[in-house]
Amino acid sequence: MSRTMLLLLLTMPIPVFAQQKTNENLLQYVKPIIGTQKMGHTYPGATVPFGAVQLSPETDTIPYEMNGKYNPDVYKYCAGYQYDDKTIVGFSHTHFSGTGHSDLGDFLIMPTTGALQLNPGTASDPGSGYRSTFSHSTEVASPAYYKVKLEENNILAELTASNRVGFHQYTFPASGDAHIILDLMAGIYNYDNKNVWTFVRVENDTLITGYRQTNGWARTRTVYFAMTFSKPFYQYGHQNYVNNVYRGFWRKFDQTKNFPEMAGRQIRAYFDFKTTAGEKVKIKFALSPVSTAGALKNLRTEIPHWDFEQVKRDGEALWAHELQKVVIQSRSREEKENFYTAMYHAFINPTTYMDVDGQYRGLDMNVHQADNFTNYTTFSLWDTYRALHPLFNIVQPERNADMIRSMLAHYEQSAQHMLPVWSHYANENWCMIGYHSVSVIADAIMKGNAPFDVSKALDACITTARHRNYDGLGYYMDMGYVPEDKNGASVSKTLEYAYDDWCIAQVAKKLQRMDIYEEFIKRASNYKNVYDASVGFMRPKLSDGTFRKAFDELQTHDQGFIEGNAWNYSLYVPHDPAGMITMMGGKRAFSRHLDSLFTMHLPDKFFAETEDITRDGIIGNYVHGNEPSHHVAYLYNWTGEPWKTQERVRMILKKMYLPAPDGLGGNDDCGQMSAWYIFSTLGFYPVCPGAATYQLGSPAVDGATLHLENGKVFTIEVKNQGDKNVYVKKVVLNGQELLNNQLTHAAVMNGGTLIFYMSAKPDKRG
Amino acid sequence: MSRTMLLLLLTMPIPVFAQQKTNENLLQYVKPIIGTQKMGHTYPGATVPFGAVQLSPETDTIPYEMNGKYNPDVYKYCAGYQYDDKTIVGFSHTHFSGTGHSDLGDFLIMPTTGALQLNPGTASDPGSGYRSTFSHSTEVASPAYYKVKLEENNILAELTASNRVGFHQYTFPASGDAHIILDLMAGIYNYDNKNVWTFVRVENDTLITGYRQTNGWARTRTVYFAMTFSKPFYQYGHQNYVNNVYRGFWRKFDQTKNFPEMAGRQIRAYFDFKTTAGEKVKIKFALSPVSTAGALKNLRTEIPHWDFEQVKRDGEALWAHELQKVVIQSRSREEKENFYTAMYHAFINPTTYMDVDGQYRGLDMNVHQADNFTNYTTFSLWDTYRALHPLFNIVQPERNADMIRSMLAHYEQSAQHMLPVWSHYANENWCMIGYHSVSVIADAIMKGNAPFDVSKALDACITTARHRNYDGLGYYMDMGYVPEDKNGASVSKTLEYAYDDWCIAQVAKKLQRMDIYEEFIKRASNYKNVYDASVGFMRPKLSDGTFRKAFDELQTHDQGFIEGNAWNYSLYVPHDPAGMITMMGGKRAFSRHLDSLFTMHLPDKFFAETEDITRDGIIGNYVHGNEPSHHVAYLYNWTGEPWKTQERVRMILKKMYLPAPDGLGGNDDCGQMSAWYIFSTLGFYPVCPGAATYQLGSPAVDGATLHLENGKVFTIEVKNQGDKNVYVKKVVLNGQELLNNQLTHAAVMNGGTLIFYMSAKPDKRG
Structure with missing residues (x-):
């Protein structure tokens, strides 16, 4: 057994199928969409039980405050998603489930085609930015899996996740101008100066690492990531929206294009591809509370392959294992939906907060071993x-x-x-x-x-x-x-x-x-x-x-x-x-x-x-x-x-x-x-x-x-x-x-x- | 042999006195004050050969830029000290030696008495802040040792250092209102927004930890510290000069006084003592590129005692060891002063950048083991x-x-x-x-x-x-x-x-x-x-x-x-x-x-x-x-x-x-x-x-x-x-x-x- 596999076994709860408690597929009753309208403040995206990653769509970019004043509209967006919205801004990796105050929304990913737009645009005019209209008719939200058609660019978005890794699968149309946008300015309950610092490194033509440090509900919070593409991008770049980078000697580079280091308070990056019709571009996006090295280890340990369906199946098996702990008899499908969705929502939080090797960041900002x-x-x-x-x-x-x-x-x-x-x-x-x-x-x-x-x-x-x-x-x-x-x-x-x-x-x-x-x-x-x-x-x-x-x-x-x-x-x-x-x-x-x-x-x-x-x-x-x-x-x-x-x-x-x-x-x-x-x-x-x-x-x-x-x-x-x-x-x-x-x-x-x-x-x- | 002592031996170059190369005390020829006037850009403070800590006075607070514009006066302050100045603002722990551009000046410490003043004040009106006038006649600058009388409050300041720990010794007059100020806003080549984040924890009534993260000449730089006092303070507090802390639920505390966690972009803290005439308040201040835990380990490993004179002697021995590598014969004292000061200046940089356990931060912001x-x-x-x-x-x-x-x-x-x-x-x-x-x-x-x-x-x-x-x-x-x-x-x-x-x-x-x-x-x-x-x-x-x-x-x-x-x-x-x-x-x-x-x-x-x-x-x-x-x-x-x-x-x-x-x-x-x-x-x-x-x-x-x-x-x-x-x-x-x-x-x-x-x-x- 390889060391990686051993680590995997030690760190992931493995459902024991031999002990299957019911022949019924309980996952069919889970409707993550429950609570996404009005006050429930749940999210429809992909997560595994108590998982560190909650990969889910954001349907708007309402800031917590503007010019120092509280914006009451933000409250609806505690989980990033509101059912009544008509557009999706992108898919980010961290979400609270059901809270009445918020934070997170880290590392928004959005696939687009055509002329590059680095701004999200507005809900009333989706074409003004990278966001896309969508319809609930194309949307599937189930445990560990989310799917939606992004209508503007005819891109099918599918999401799944392991504990610490979000797995994106985007099916593109034929395009000489396909983009994956990584928006480090995006966030839930966002506001000017919420980003304390962001830092991105293009390690090679498929691997990106970095972190986002925020001052929000959590006063001093840093989330590290490692992100890998299933195919190499042919060019990349970024824009830094705050001229806060020291006027020093970095000017000897054109940092906006194909420059592997990006740092500042407000950054949006993009990665460019050429796609054939129906081509899938996949992204594995790992998080860590410790370091980019930790994120990379999480990535390679939890999902050492590119089989999206396998990750989805693994996630579903984890959910089945948890749901089967209580097998109810009911003549009402609605009751079963309520019950197993409640079980699903009950088993989302608290969330895992350590790397596969047991390292985590403590309140003293030091790294500790669990x-x-x-x-x-x-x-x-x-x-x-x-x-x-x-x-x-x-x-x-x-x-x-x-x-x-x-x-x-x-x-x-x-x-x-x-x-x-x-x-x-x-x-x-x-x-x-x-x-x-x-x-x-x-x-x-x-x-x-x-x-x-x-x-x-x-x-x-x-x-x-x-x-x-x-x-x-x-x-x-x-x-x-x-x-x-x-x-x-x-x-x-x-x-x-x-x-x-x-x-x-x-x-x-x-x-x-x-x-x-x-x-x-x-x-x-x-x-x-x-x-x-x-x-x-x-x-x-x-x-x-x-x-x-x-x-x-x-x-x-x-x-x-x-x-x-x-x-x-x-x-x-x-x-x-x-x-x-x-x-x-x-x-x-x-x-x-x-x-x-x-x-x-x-x-x-x-x-x-x-x-x-x-x-x-x-x-x-x-x-x-x-x-x-x-x-x-x-x-x-x-x-x-x-x-x-x-x-x-x-x-x-x-x-x-x-x-x-x-x-x-x-x-x-x-x-x-x-x-x-x-x-x-x-x-x-x-x-x-x-x-x-x-x-x-x-x-x-x-x-x-x-x-x-x-x-x-x-x-x-x-x-x-x-x-x-x-x-x-x-x-x-x-x-x-x-x-x-x-x-x-x-x-x-x-x-x-x-x-x-x-x-x-x-x-x-x- | 204790583990601590073993670590100490493994990590510190120990001068081998048996191999003494000359009977002459070469340290007498080293004049760290050489180059502190005009263009030399050297500093007079305490450091050991290639030491991580350079503990030295700052003589003004000239910012690199104000309102986005370069301020040419800052250039004189590359090393924090200018011989012609009449006031000392405080003593910080990191300095470049002889550069023509700058950064650093981390963690400014200043002892004062009387009414608490948290602003440094101006050179033309030292009484307007915590700074003090001083005279070169009371100043001693020698390898690993610096001394000066702070005239305003009649405090004798003495500094020495090990590789990673600055050691302050302040001799106070009798005072019911003595303060040690820790200014996290201070810095060399400072400007608005240079501080990305600062974070301080009062661990107990003698121990403080924290870090300062800056965006300057180094674009993404974090220095961690652990600071310990020789006697407990009886109260403490801080002021946060930027209202950038989330308007959330911390308001349930009065954070300004005796509250053990301080975080924000612009912070000055103070620690209050009552002193008898001639009482020495000592501070050991350790740095780390890795974490506050690393700084604390450095502190406890390098200076496990409170004997200022011993640390000074150890530092002088390290310098003697280096200087003796070239023993010159000269009939001119001036030539010897030039030569051994040149040797001193030549053996300051590059500086040690790792903890006593070999951990250091790399350019990828991950922690590496040397x-x-x-x-x-x-x-x-x-x-x-x-x-x-x-x-x-x-x-x-x-x-x-x-x-x-x-x-x-x-x-x-x-x-x-x-x-x-x-x-x-x-x-x-x-x-x-x-x-x-x-x-x-x-x-x-x-x-x-x-x-x-x-x-x-x-x-x-x-x-x-x-x-x-x-x-x-x-x-x-x-x-x-x-x-x-x-x-x-x-x-x-x-x-x-x-x-x-x-x-x-x-x-x-x-x-x-x-x-x-x-x-x-x-x-x-x-x-x-x-x-x-x-x-x-x-x-x-x-x-x-x-x-x-x-x-x-x-x-x-x-x-x-x-x-x-x-x-x-x-x-x-x-x-x-x-x-x-x-x-x-x-x-x-x-x-x-x-x-x-x-x-x-x-x-x-x-x-x-x-x-x-x-x-x-x-x-x-x-x-x-x-x-x-x-x-x-x-x-x-x-x-x-x-x-x-x-x-x-x-x-x-x-x-x-x-x-x-x-x-x-x-x-x-x-x-x-x-x-x-x-x-x-x-x-x-x-x-x-x-x-x-x-x-x-x-x-x-x-x-x-x-x-x-x-x-x-x-x-x-x-x-x-x-x-x-x-x-x-x-x-x-x-x-x-x-x-x-x-x-x-x-x-x-x-x-x-x-x-x-x-x-x-x-x-x-x-």
């Missing part, structure tokens, strides 16, 4: 701690452990000595609030999926949670809440810190660190400090101990909350629903309160200010498109009305997830929305990550089989399933009736059979 | 191929071989597939002309100092010399000369290409590559193509084969030459003086021509346009301050008038080199001017590097002993020496009279005794 783990990045933790990482603890336990190892490496490398908040590409971007890494860590430890140094992990949690300079945390530690006059979104922060602190307390108790337990279990009750009994909501408190006078429980902005209003966010005490319910007036009052949430009408003026969701993302005043409410439907389990949970969950599943481009009612948020769908469809949900139990809801499928990495099989049977039979009459686990609406994690992981007996009538016994 | 050699940078080859590298082949043969290995690594990593022209810090800056790497390589090979792959080296020379896109070379290859209408400075280029080609031919012949020999020996005669017999000068020729009409043999600018006029540059045929003399009318005519050069008066209007030299740098129209004439005084050896060579050489030595701040008549040019001095003072000179012979001149010393690395000793005795006895009557090598005014390299390296018999009367026998 010893016996895969280093991941793209941690949208405020979203994903809720259901995505709990899902991983069931169906991706090894990867989840590696994600935690990556988070601990982040902590070690962080100048702030903090676990990640929202991190990508060796950067902390500090987006959103809380320190929910501790939830992910606690969830893994409490569920027994912790093959890492748990004592060190606890220390990292403690240090993070004692970081007085972080986002009002010093006040919180001193006063038991974040005062709104000192630090905004103070209620959200207080509530989330309290939950995170509960997580730390659980781990501390498990590790017999009782002093730590006492410290943090005390902090965990801080949620009570921001409850105003006089109004029945959580409410911003000031540093003088009084509640702020101005208060609007429907308003989202400037009310002490972030991405939520008092109605939604006041329910955020996942670690102590019973205590919260008592505090809020007891079960009956709380139940009425919840009912109101789902049935009231949110006036349009408030909706207009709600972030990240469409009108469809709201049921009454319940906002599913944002995460703080994701546990809310399950709270009826604590009011003795599980039938209301069952009803609401099924309603949300139906209303919020549709197998269409606009089928997602809010940002998918790196898979959190999808993870909610997967759990709830299967009939249970992790209301409180860090506790090893799930709340039972109402399964939407006819049945499901979970093929676990430990070799066990957990089967869900649903008796008397039907659109109207949303109520659960009885739940039996391995022959034993479950009476408390809970399922333990151990029960799932030990394998066995869970049977739901459904009914059209609610079981109101409580 | 296997069994020291990687060097700062190759000012248009200057140094003439005498500095030939000098190294005698007294630094191992280092010279490593320099060539570094040049070959540069070639391997170069996108242009060329050997270095003028390179620094993993960048080719393309300054000046020719491809004189081939001369350095040929000189080493022809002199038998080539412990590298000579066949590969020849291939690199050939590829470089066939690079049609380089600086008129395509025309030269096709037409036998560079046409002035196609490419300026065409005569200089034609002449230098022809010489370089001769070098390649010599190596090809030695390696029996006769096809290559034929190709390049033919090209070596191309100098004849630009000689215009009708005017008796080399003259710009046009692409139609005619000489350009406009011609002024005194003018330097736009006459087909660079840094020289037709009078000086027409004599540049070092590989065939006899052929040139025949071409120019024979020995007598040529002798008269040379006489005129030295005795004519160059009108002021021409001098004003002469670059890089002072009026004192000219004798008649002979310009010693620029390099193209450095061999000229020796040409009388070919006219049968060696006595004129002897006379002129002694005159130049006397006029052009004075042991005073303004003692250098032109830029020292990374040691080339000094190397000329060393050779000529010893009585011989390498007129044609690539030939293993030296031309004899007139020694200025009473005698000299060369202690060679091969263990041999070469002794020069000078009989009847005297200021007026500048003429050589007889030269005897090991008892055998030398009759051809030549000395072979082998004769030197084999050891032995060369005796010059001097006389006040010229020996006109020819």
